[in-house]
Amino acid sequence: MSQTLQDFYTTASSRGFSRDFQIRVESIFINGESLPSDYLNYVKTVSLPSRKVEINTITYNTVKVPVSTGISDFGNKDNYQISFWADQALEFRDWFYDRAEATDTPGTPMFPNTLGSNLIQISVLDDMLNPVYGCQLEGVTIKEVSDIKYTKEGTGKPQEFSVTFAYYRVSPYTSKATDVNSNPGGFLGAIQDLTSGIKTVTQGVNAVRGLATAARGASNAIRGR
Amino acid sequence: MTLDIPNFLPLINSREYSIPIEANFAVTIENLFEPNSGILDKLGNVEEIISPSKPFVGVLNSDFWNDLPNSLTKAGIFFANSVTVPGESSSTARVGMAQVNNLFGGLLSAPILKGRADAANLDISFIETNMSFVDSVMRPWSIATSQFGLFAREPTSWQNFKTNVSINYLNKRAYSDEDYSIRKRITFFDAAPVSVEGYTSKYGATGANVQTRTSKTSWVYSTYAIEYPAFVE
Numbered sequence: 001m002s003q004t005l006q007d008f009y010t011t012a013s014s015r016g017f018s019r020d021f022q023i024r025v026e027s028i029f030i031n032g033e034s035l036p037s038d039y040l041n042y043v044k045t046v047s048l049p050s051r052k053v054e055i056n057t058i059t060y061n062t063v064k065v066p067v068s069t070g071i072s073d074f075g076n077k078d079n080y081q082i083s084f085w086a087d088q089a090l091e092f093r094d095w096f097y098d099r100a101e102a103t104d105t106p107g108t109p110m111f112p113n114t115l116g117s118n119l120i121q122i123s124v125l126d127d128m129l130n131p132v133y134g135c136q137l138e139g140v141t142i143k144e145v146s147d148i149k150y151t152k153e154g155t156g157k158p159q160e161f162s163v164t165f166a167y168y169r170v171s172p173y174t175s176k177a178t179d180v181n182s183n184p185g186g187f188l189g190a191i192q193d194l195t196s197g198i199k200t201v202t203q204g205v206n207a208v209r210g211l212a213t214a215a216r217g218a219s220n221a222i223r224g225r
Numbered sequence: 226m227t228l229d230i231p232n233f234l235p236l237i238n239s240r241e242y243s244i245p246i247e248a249n250f251a252v253t254i255e256n257l258f259e260p261n262s263g264i265l266d267k268l269g270n271v272e273e274i275i276s277p278s279k280p281f282v283g284v285l286n287s288d289f290w291n292d293l294p295n296s297l298t299k300a301g302i303f304f305a306n307s308v309t310v311p312g313e314s315s316s317t318a319r320v321g322m323a324q325v326n327n328l329f330g331g332l333l334s335a336p337i338l339k340g341r342a343d344a345a346n347l348d349i350s351f352i353e354t355n356m357s358f359v360d361s362v363m364r365p366w367s368i369a370t371s372q373f374g375l376f377a378r379e380p381t382s383w384q385n386f387k388t389n390v391s392i393n394y395l396n397k398r399a400y401s402d403e404d405y406s407i408r409k410r411i412t413f414f415d416a417a418p419v420s421v422e423g424y425t426s427k428y429g430a431t432g433a434n435v436q437t438r439t440s441k442t443s444w445v446y447s448t449y450a451i452e453y454p455a456f457v458e
Contacts, residue, residue, distance in 0.1 A: 058237075
C-alpha cells in the first residue's frame, strides 16, 4: 500500500489512534483478595508491560553479529508501577500496605507468586470506551507502597501514591466487563449518550447537505450545464 | 573456503550449530526416589549406623520426597541449580638436549606425555528450600558414602551409595512436539557425594542474609560419558 496523505487519512479513519487515557485496570487480585472495584476508579497511571529479548554479540572474523540467546522475558517484571490518587482516609493505600505485609507469610494461599490468585488485569479501550485489548500480569507480588509527603505549605493538590509490583508473566486477557453501549449510566454513560446524540445530529446535517447537492445537480442538468 | 556472512548466518540459525543457553540444564540422579532400593530408603536404613549414639543428621523418610510431583522428579532435581563439570587434562614435559643456562645448543627438546590427570570431582549446588534437600539428603548421603566406601557392590546392595548422575543440557526450543529435547547429556557413573559445603547464617536485613542460598556438594565418580540424544536417533 502506498503512503500518501490520502492513505494516511484512510488508515487513520479506519484504525483510529490509541489515546493515552484509554486504559482501565479491570481488577487486582493480591494474595487471594480482590481490590474493591471502587478503588480502581482512583488508578491514575498504568502502563502495558514490555517484552524483552536478550541479545548477545558474537564476532565472526571482523563482523559483530547480534545473536538472540533465546532468553525472552518481560521487561520491568520486578519493577512494575501503578500510581493512584489517594482517598482522604488512605483506605486504598492501606489495602496495598496490608497485602505487602502479608507476603511475609509463606505456605498459605497468601504466599506470593501464585499464578491463579495474584493477578492484575488491564484493558485498553477504544473511542467508545469499549475494551479492545487486554492483558493480565500473573504471579503478582507487591514490592513497594510509596510514601506520601504532606506539607503545611502545600497548594492543596490531590495526593498520589504508587505501588510497585513484581510479576511472573504476562498472558492475554479478555475483559468480561459489559461495554458502555449496553449499559449506559453514570459519567461514561452520559458521555456515550452525548456522543451518539452528536452523531445523530451530524448524520441529519449530512443528509440535508446530500439533498442540497442532489437538487443542485438536478438544477444544473435542467440548465444543460 | 568462504568466510562470508551469508553462509555464516544460516549456520548459527541451524539446529546443529545454533548457540545454546548454558542455563538450560536439568540434573537427574538415578535411583534416588525408587521405593526400597532407592538412595533415600537406603539412607533411612543406615541412619543408626551413620549417627549411632546421638543422631546428628536427620534422614527424611523417602515418602516425603515422593510427594514431589512426578513431573518434577522426572524432569530433574529442581533443587540442583548450578553445576561445574570438570575438564580434562594431561601433563606434559619435554626431553632431549640437557638444558644448560637456558641454552639448548639450538636444538628443540621433544614433547612427552606424562599421563592423564585424575578426574576432578563434579560440583553440584543445591538451592535451599524450606525442607532442606542439602541437609536432609546430601549431608547424610555423604556420611554414608564415607562409612561404606566405594567398593564394587551390587547396585541393589543396601550398602551401595553410588549412583549415576546426569546433567542434561536442553535445546532452546523443542524440535519435536514434546518438551525440550536434550542436546547434550553428560552422565557421571558410580557417583557419590563426598563433601557438602558449610554455610553462614546471620542476623541481618540485607544482602546474603535475606537472599536465597545455594550449597555446593562435590561428587566423586569412576568415569563419564557424553551423549547427544537430540541429534543421534
